[in-house]
Amino acid sequence: MTSQPATVTGGGPAVYRPRPSAWPRRALVWTLRLALLGALLGTWEWMGRTQGSQFTFPAATDVAASLIELLSDGEVWAATLVTLEAFAIGFGLALLVGLTVGMLAARFTVADRLSAVYLRILMTAPLAPLVPLLIGLFGIGLTSRVALVFLFSVAVIALNTRTGILNVDRSLLQMSTSVGAGEWLTFRRVRFPGAVPSIMAGVRLGAGRAVIGMVVAELILVQVGLGRLISIYRGRFQAADMFAVVIVILLIGVTILLTVKWLERRMTVWKE
Amino acid sequence: MEGVGAPVGSSRPLITIDSVDKHYRTRSDADLQALDGITFDVRDREFLSILGPSGCGKSTLLRIIDGLTSYDGGSVAIDGEPVTGPGPDRAVVFQNFALLPWATVLDNVAFPLEARGLGGRERRDQARAALQQVGLSEFEDHYPRTLSGGMQQRVGLARALAVDPRVLLMDEPFGALDALTRTFLQDELLNIWSRDRKTVVFVTHAIDEAVYLSDRVVVMSPRPGRVAEIVDVTIDRNRGADVRDTPEFNELVGHMRRVLRDFVSDGETAA
Amino acid sequence: MRALTYPIRAVYRHAPGLFTIIPLLLLWELVGRLELIFVLPPLTEVLAAGWELITSGVIGENVGGTLYALAVGLGISVVFGVGLGIAMARYRLVDEVLGIYVDVLMSAPVSAIVPVLVLIFGTGGESIIAAVVLFCFFVITVNTYSGVKEVDENLIEMARSFSVPEHLLLRRVVLPGALPLMLTGLRMGIGRSVNGAIFGEMLVSVVGLGGLLILYGSRFQFDRLDALILMIVGTAVLLMTFFEWVERRLLSGRFEAGDEREA
Numbered sequence: 001m002t003s004q005p006a007t008v009t010g011g012g013p014a015v016y017r018p019r020p021s022a023w024p025r026r027a028l029v030w031t032l033r034l035a036l037l038g039a040l041l042g043t044w045e046w047m048g049r050t051q052g053s054q055f056t057f058p059a060a061t062d063v064a065a066s067l068i069e070l071l072s073d074g075e076v077w078a079a080t081l082v083t084l085e086a087f088a089i090g091f092g093l094a095l096l097v098g099l100t101v102g103m104l105a106a107r108f109t110v111a112d113r114l115s116a117v118y119l120r121i122l123m124t125a126p127l128a129p130l131v132p133l134l135i136g137l138f139g140i141g142l143t144s145r146v147a148l149v150f151l152f153s154v155a156v157i158a159l160n161t162r163t164g165i166l167n168v169d170r171s172l173l174q175m176s177t178s179v180g181a182g183e184w185l186t187f188r189r190v191r192f193p194g195a196v197p198s199i200m201a202g203v204r205l206g207a208g209r210a211v212i213g214m215v216v217a218e219l220i221l222v223q224v225g226l227g228r229l230i231s232i233y234r235g236r237f238q239a240a241d242m243f244a245v246v247i248v249i250l251l252i253g254v255t256i257l258l259t260v261k262w263l264e265r266r267m268t269v270w271k272e
Numbered sequence: 273m274e275g276v277g278a279p280v281g282s283s284r285p286l287i288t289i290d291s292v293d294k295h296y297r298t299r300s301d302a303d304l305q306a307l308d309g310i311t312f313d314v315r316d317r318e319f320l321s322i323l324g325p326s327g328c329g330k331s332t333l334l335r336i337i338d339g340l341t342s343y344d345g346g347s348v349a350i351d352g353e354p355v356t357g358p359g360p361d362r363a364v365v366f367q368n369f370a371l372l373p374w375a376t377v378l379d380n381v382a383f384p385l386e387a388r389g390l391g392g393r394e395r396r397d398q399a400r401a402a403l404q405q406v407g408l409s410e411f412e413d414h415y416p417r418t419l420s421g422g423m424q425q426r427v428g429l430a431r432a433l434a435v436d437p438r439v440l441l442m443d444e445p446f447g448a449l450d451a452l453t454r455t456f457l458q459d460e461l462l463n464i465w466s467r468d469r470k471t472v473v474f475v476t477h478a479i480d481e482a483v484y485l486s487d488r489v490v491v492m493s494p495r496p497g498r499v500a501e502i503v504d505v506t507i508d509r510n511r512g513a514d515v516r517d518t519p520e521f522n523e524l525v526g527h528m529r530r531v532l533r534d535f536v537s538d539g540e541t542a543a
Numbered sequence: 544m545r546a547l548t549y550p551i552r553a554v555y556r557h558a559p560g561l562f563t564i565i566p567l568l569l570l571w572e573l574v575g576r577l578e579l580i581f582v583l584p585p586l587t588e589v590l591a592a593g594w595e596l597i598t599s600g601v602i603g604e605n606v607g608g609t610l611y612a613l614a615v616g617l618g619i620s621v622v623f624g625v626g627l628g629i630a631m632a633r634y635r636l637v638d639e640v641l642g643i644y645v646d647v648l649m650s651a652p653v654s655a656i657v658p659v660l661v662l663i664f665g666t667g668g669e670s671i672i673a674a675v676v677l678f679c680f681f682v683i684t685v686n687t688y689s690g691v692k693e694v695d696e697n698l699i700e701m702a703r704s705f706s707v708p709e710h711l712l713l714r715r716v717v718l719p720g721a722l723p724l725m726l727t728g729l730r731m732g733i734g735r736s737v738n739g740a741i742f743g744e745m746l747v748s749v750v751g752l753g754g755l756l757i758l759y760g761s762r763f764q765f766d767r768l769d770a771l772i773l774m775i776v777g778t779a780v781l782l783m784t785f786f787e788w789v790e791r792r793l794l795s796g797r798f799e800a801g802d803e804r805e806a
Contacts, residue, residue, distance in 0.1 A: 028636075029636070029639045029640055032636070032640040033640050033643060033644075036640060036641075036644075037644075057662070057663055114563055117561055117563070117564065120780065120784075121776065121780055124734060124779060124780050124783035124784070125775075125776040125779045125780050125783075126737050126738045126741045126742070126775065126776070126779055127738075128738065128741050128742040128745055128753075129741060129745075129753075129756050129771070129772045129775050129776065130772065131745070131756075131760075132756055132757060132759065132760025132761075132768055133582055133760070133765075133768060133769070133772060135760060136581060136582035136760065136763070136765060136768075137580070137581070137582050208650065208652075211652045212652050212654050214652075215652045215654045215655045216654055216742060219654070219655070219657070219658060219746060220745055220746065220757075230658055234658065234662070239662060242658065242659070242662065243659060246655050246656060246658065246659055249652065249655040250651045250652065250655055250656070253650070253651050253652035253655070254647060254650055254651050257650040257651075258650070261650075
């Protein structure tokens with residue numbers, strides 16, 4: 001299992017890479033993996049055919065068929081773009097604001113004290129309840145969704161940025177003073193590069209939360225994008241189609257996260 | 273430049289340390305005295321070691337000389353000028369190397385020059401020259417993590433030499449290295465030093481290292497750190513590795529060991 | 544006199560930002576009175592509505608359902624999540640086979656699966672429980688896994704050299720060693736389960752606190768909506784802060800700042 005590196009910021013999981021297995025073992029592992037997947041899909045199929053109905057619990061094959069149909073149909077792509085629009089703008093803003101606030105909080109105690117409470121609230125409180133409020137404020141358009149994505153992700157970015165800058169190796173800072181580097185040079189060459197791993201971890205976590213925010217907004221708002229498709233299919237009791245859209249959303253989320261993880265690895269190449 | 277076999281340094285004091293005290297305030301608001309009445313001179317172009325057990329304040333003293341830490345009583349002056357902060361006349365070599373892991377070896381060595389405002393080409397050229405002095409020219413594009421501990425410390429040394437300081441301050445520079453590397457680097461250091469004869473203040477807790485490298489050794493007592501004794505190393509400057517087997521060498525080591533041992537047995541903790 | 548001001552000074556020392564909320568509250572009242580923002584009635588009205596919600600029992604009726612779903616969902620997640628985490632950490636084959644799936648499910652936006660759950664389990668409490676499990680199961684698993692993995696290898700070797708049977712090994716060596724991260728996982732799990740429960744209820748929109756949120760929103764009863772939001776957010780923040788404090792006390796020395804942690 002490849003869990004996330006345990007930086008000061010990441011969640012508990014330590015870095016773990018499965019030791020390279022010898023050929024027979026790899027074959028065994030993959031066989032078991034696929035067998036498990038097969039068993040699950042098989043159970044799903046069986047349950048769908050015998051227990052559920054096409055209205056409440058579609059069989060796996062039906063869902064697969066819907067998925068293929070969906071992907072070849074243009075509608076899903078248009079809906080995806082609409083959905084992603086909120087993500088892109090919201091996450092973009094969160095990066096901007098989060099990085100700025102994080103850096104300010106690391107540098108100025110006043111900024112730190114002021115922002116601490118709000119960041120904590122945004123990190124620990126359930127934000128879904130804010131959706132009706134946002135709807136009341138901004139209506140059911142893009143703005144509410146962007147706002148939710150922003151609120152979901154800005155805090156973790158800011159906090160990780162702050163921690164990263166504050167926790168730079170003290171001996172390096174001492175060296176920098178000793179060598180006569182001014183504050184700006186020290187920031188450019190020591191504090192900021194040293195903070196990058198933590199910042200990237202924050203970006204990764206932020207991306208995850210932004211995706212969640214995007215999904216939550218859509219499902220509750222149901223007016224646009226993939227959320228709307230889900231609502232339509234649910235209303236028409238087209239369970240298989242609804243399932244298929246859900247899978248599309250999941251794929252989008254996973255893709256975004258994998259991309260960010262890759263980016264994170266690229267930017268921390270100098271670490272052991 | 274004086275020749276290799278020349279008499280011990282010139283006798284003119286470059287660094288004057290007079291009755292320096294240093295106090296710390298602990299978490300529970302108690303007063304901890306790290307240094308008490310430290311007084312000695314460092315002569316121009318001499319290699320002087322500060323020897324003492326862990327916790328005696330020798331690293332603190334070095335930081336005071338560099339201007340990184342303030343002091344509470346007495347005075348510290350270099351060439352007559354009191355020390356108020358770090359300056360271009362001093363450079364430090366750190367125990368755990370303090371290299372920027374995200375910068376190449378060359379950029380690491382050039383960093384102090386960048387701090388002085390030198391342009392890119394100029395500082396890289398000077399950095400290259402320094403790297404050549406320590407024999408690491410081929411590694412200029414490497415990242416620190418690809419180098420061994422000994423090599424990393426040589427980069428640290430190159431960085432200190434790159435600014436051509438009057439005083440080289442070395443804070444247990446070989447403390448984080450294994451014994452074999454340490455011996456090798458001691459010789460390297462003497463080689464490099466003999467070319468230029470900068471003034472060196474070398475902090476260590478290893479007696480043989482202090483005797484091997486220095487002209488004089490300041491022996492310090494455990495906290496509160498005081499100057500216990502200043503020992504002249506009367507061995508010829510033209511030393512080889514075999515000097516460690518000579519009776520003079522071992523007499524000096526033995527003497528210092530006894531001085532240090534007396535502190536511990538006097539009940540003063542070395543922590 | 545000093546004793547009376549102690550709580551205030553304590554708050555100032557630990558959370559000075561809280562004092563910035565006071566001007567915001569005043570601003571809220573002002574904005575409300577001037578009817579500047581549609582969704583912000585005067586703070587006093589919001590507080591009054593909140594009080595009414597509590598006293599009239601509306602909150603009481605609905606919070607029960609939410610709490611029940613949380614308890615059951617967390618219970619299931621803890622029992623099976625810890626079990627899975629230990630199994631994956633102790634048996635490499637299990638780890639390699641299941642690892643991929645756990646990874647994918649951790650990074651996927653599981654909130655998208657909630658409509659599916661509603662479809663399967665209907666609009667009753669079961670789908671909320673399922674949502675809670677969905678949200679917190681993997682966090683608990685992954686943290687348990689890491690916790691067990693980080694137990695000092697030397698201790699395990701030592702136990703094996705004395706032929707300590709597996710169940711005793713688990714009880715005396717592995718679990719105590721893994722406890723710190725397991726607690727972290729539990730804390731994160733609790734946070735996420737609250738999210739799951741409320742979100743699930745909002746989607747279903749006829750049960751629990753989430754249902755109330757949708758209801759008030761749709762009826763434009765913003766005094767009630769704001770009051771409910773304040774209550775939920777406030778409780779959640781206090782709860783999580785409390786757990787962080789507990790975690791810090793129990794694991795003095797080994798605890799790292801919990802703010803930024805999130806699986």
